[in-house]
Amino acid sequence: xxxxxxxxxxxxxxxxxxxxxxxxxxxxxxxxxxxxxxxxxxxxxxxxxxxxxxxxxxxxxxxxxxxxxxxxxxxxxxxxxxxxxxxxxxxxxxxxxxxxxxxxxxxxxxxxxxxxxxxxxxxxxxxxxxxxxxxxxxxxxxxxxxxxxxxxxxxxxxxxxxxxxxxxxxxxxxxxxxxxxxxxxxxxxxxxxxxxxxxxxxxxxxxxxxxxxxxxxxxxxxxxxxxxxxxxxxxxxxxxxxxxxxxxxxxxxxxxxxxxxxxxxxxxxxxxxxxxxxxxxxxxxxxxxxxxxxxxxxxxxxxxxxxxxxxxxxxxxxxxxxxxxxxxxxxxxxxxxxxxxxxxxxxxxxxxxxxxxxxxxxxxxxxxxxxxxxxxxxxxxxxxxxxxxxxxxxxxxxxxxxxxx
Amino acid sequence: xxxxxxxxxxxxxxxxxxxxxxxxxxxxxxxxxxxxxxxxxxxxxxxxxxxxxxxxxxxxxxxxxxxxxxxxxxxxxxxxxxxxxxxxxxxxxxxxxxxxxxxxxxxxxxxxxxxxxxxxxxxxxxxxxxxxxxxxxxxxxxxxxxxxxxxxxxxxxxxxxxxxxx
Numbered sequence: 001x002x003x004x005x006x007x008x009x010x011x012x013x014x015x016x017x018x019x020x021x022x023x024x025x026x027x028x029x030x031x032x033x034x035x036x037x038x039x040x041x042x043x044x045x046x047x048x049x050x051x052x053x054x055x056x057x058x059x060x061x062x063x064x065x066x067x068x069x070x071x072x073x074x075x076x077x078x079x080x081x082x083x084x085x086x087x088x089x090x091x092x093x094x095x096x097x098x099x100x101x102x103x104x105x106x107x108x109x110x111x112x113x114x115x116x117x118x119x120x121x122x123x124x125x126x127x128x129x130x131x132x133x134x135x136x137x138x139x140x141x142x143x144x145x146x147x148x149x150x151x152x153x154x155x156x157x158x159x160x161x162x163x164x165x166x167x168x169x170x171x172x173x174x175x176x177x178x179x180x181x182x183x184x185x186x187x188x189x190x191x192x193x194x195x196x197x198x199x200x201x202x203x204x205x206x207x208x209x210x211x212x213x214x215x216x217x218x219x220x221x222x223x224x225x226x227x228x229x230x231x232x233x234x235x236x237x238x239x240x241x242x243x244x245x246x247x248x249x250x251x252x253x254x255x256x257x258x259x260x261x262x263x264x265x266x267x268x269x270x271x272x273x274x275x276x277x278x279x280x281x282x283x284x285x286x287x288x289x290x291x292x293x294x295x296x297x298x299x300x301x302x303x304x305x306x307x308x309x310x311x312x313x314x315x316x317x318x319x320x321x322x323x324x325x326x327x328x329x330x331x332x333x334x335x336x337x338x339x340x341x342x343x344x345x346x347x348x349x350x351x352x353x354x355x356x357x358x359x360x361x362x363x364x365x366x367x368x369x370x371x372x373x374x375x376x377x378x379x380x381x382x383x384x385x386x387x388x389x390x391x392x393x394x395x396x397x398x399x400x401x402x403x404x405x
Numbered sequence: 406x407x408x409x410x411x412x413x414x415x416x417x418x419x420x421x422x423x424x425x426x427x428x429x430x431x432x433x434x435x436x437x438x439x440x441x442x443x444x445x446x447x448x449x450x451x452x453x454x455x456x457x458x459x460x461x462x463x464x465x466x467x468x469x470x471x472x473x474x475x476x477x478x479x480x481x482x483x484x485x486x487x488x489x490x491x492x493x494x495x496x497x498x499x500x501x502x503x504x505x506x507x508x509x510x511x512x513x514x515x516x517x518x519x520x521x522x523x524x525x526x527x528x529x530x531x532x533x534x535x536x537x538x539x540x541x542x543x544x545x546x547x548x549x550x551x552x553x554x555x556x557x558x559x560x561x562x563x564x565x566x567x568x569x570x571x
Contacts, residue, residue, distance in 0.1 A: 096499055097499075097526075097539075099469070122468060122510070123468075123469060123471055155469070220469075220471045221467075221469050221470065221471070271540075271557060271558055272472055272558045272559060273470075273472050273540050273541060273542055273543075273557055273558035273559075274467070274469070274470045274471065274472055274473075274540065274541050274542075275538075275539075275540050276467065276469075276470075276539050276540065276541065277538065277539070277540070294538065296557075301536065301538060325535070327538050327539070343527075345527045345528065345530075345531050347531055347535065350527055374525070375524075375525035375526075375527075376525075376527075
């Protein structure tokens with residue numbers, strides 16, 4: 001036994017020496033890259049942006065040290081003020097891909113900034129918010145938006161003020177999965193996906209109404225799209241898990257939701273996985289909505305564009321974007337003009353592309369707006385009363401480009 | 406050894422003990438947990454996929470992927486039950502800089518090798534498969550001979566069975 005142990009130690013010494021010499025410790029087939037140092041933590045590039053009632057373009061994100069900052073521009077992104085760090089105590093902020101900080105403006109100089117704070121347990125989080133009553137000159141300390149305080153998923157929030165000044169916050173929530181696991185078969189799989197919850201604030205984020213369930217069985221890891229309704233309210237579209245495991249999209253008007261949400265896409269994508277790819281939604285001038293989403297239909301993965309009726313039901317033809325590598329698309333509209341933007345990687349560069357229509361989505365033309373070899377965020381559209389711009393953050397710069405009119 | 410500074414000596418001894426315990430665990434038939442988080446860089450996929458000496462089940466995961474732990478568990482169990490000399494490789498796409506946390510995670514500890522993306526995710530994904538849009542878990546079964554098979558989500562049982570067949 002002693003001989004075996006000594007032999008093991010000799011072999012171990014050889015293995016350790018090999019590792020010390022950068023030869024790799026897991027056999028000859030080990031990639032050379034493994035000899036490099038462990039990567040350092042880096043802040044995500046994902047940002048939120050919005051235009052204030054007085055026309056300033058605001059940006060919220062994480063700087064290279066992982067600190068939450070705001071920044072504003074008076075000339076639509078040509079020049080920017082100095083970044084201003086926000087005091088969020090010891091919070092960490094999720095800012096990666098579909099999870100990003102957001103900013104929204106109320107009618108009476110209110111500004112709210114939200115983010116997801118990851119908690120100690122995997123897949124858990126809280127929706128946090130900072131509020132300003134003076135147009136963003138000062139901000140409150142962060143606070144939690146929802147009443148439920150379990151150590152579970154409350155993530156992927158979206159927020160917007162409606163025309164009446166009501167602040168809507170919508171998020172993905174797993175309290176029902178926890179309940180199902182306790183009362184059902186004792187497993188999280190007793191409940192399909194997560195749920196969409198929401199609340200309302202009528203005082204600019206100072207106080208909130210109760211947590212309200214919008215829908216059972218949402219996908220767990222995709223952003224939620226919000227768009228104003230013609231009546232002045234707010235509509236939501238999200239990736240849903242229709243029975244048994246179909247990850248298509250659902251639609252509901254907040255405050256007027258039916259018992260079951262409207263199915264807004266019919267890709268019939270059967271999948272037990274996380275697409276990390278939420279939809280985009282914009283009101284259409286002729287009624288209803290323009291929508292974009294990613295999915296796999298009959299084995300073909302694509303970002304698709306379609307029109308939705310006022311109740312979210314699909315309307316007319318669904319079209320694939322003219323780019324097989326399109327991802328993380330957004331849609332915006334100004335009157336009869338429609339813009340769909342996305343990013344696309346060709347193996348060398350990520351390209352920012354737009355599909356533009358002057359006839360409410362009947363016909364589109366393709367344009368390339370920018371390209372980068374740097375790491376980059378998902379692009380997003382910003383609507384102002386007079387124009388629509390696309391904002392795209394790369395590792396070195398922030399592109400703000402006009403797309404409409 | 407004599408030319409090493411004190412921290413280097415400490416690291417050396419840590420590796421020595423880890424390697425020794427790994428050997429003892431291997432001798433007893435138990436899986437050894439990964440000792441470090443390795444960077445998954447631009448060339449890593451090509452090197453992993455290029456005629457490995459052992460078959461490899463590679464799982465691309467993210468920290469917010471609720472389906473990933475189950476797929477990692479299932480593949481780890483299948484490999485163990487089969488007695489095949491296959492290797493379980495897990496790549497945590499958003500795990501850079503989180504070595505301490507990830508190495509404590511019971512799911513990730515089932516991997517023989519644990520990586521985190523080191524570089525632009527969109528570029529690293531493209532190198533693995535241009536058609537992959539970031540969905541997780543993304544599973545690739547790399548046989549010792551033959552072409553890798555790509556799966557969105559859990560691979561079907563027959564595919565895993567064929568992959569692990571001697």
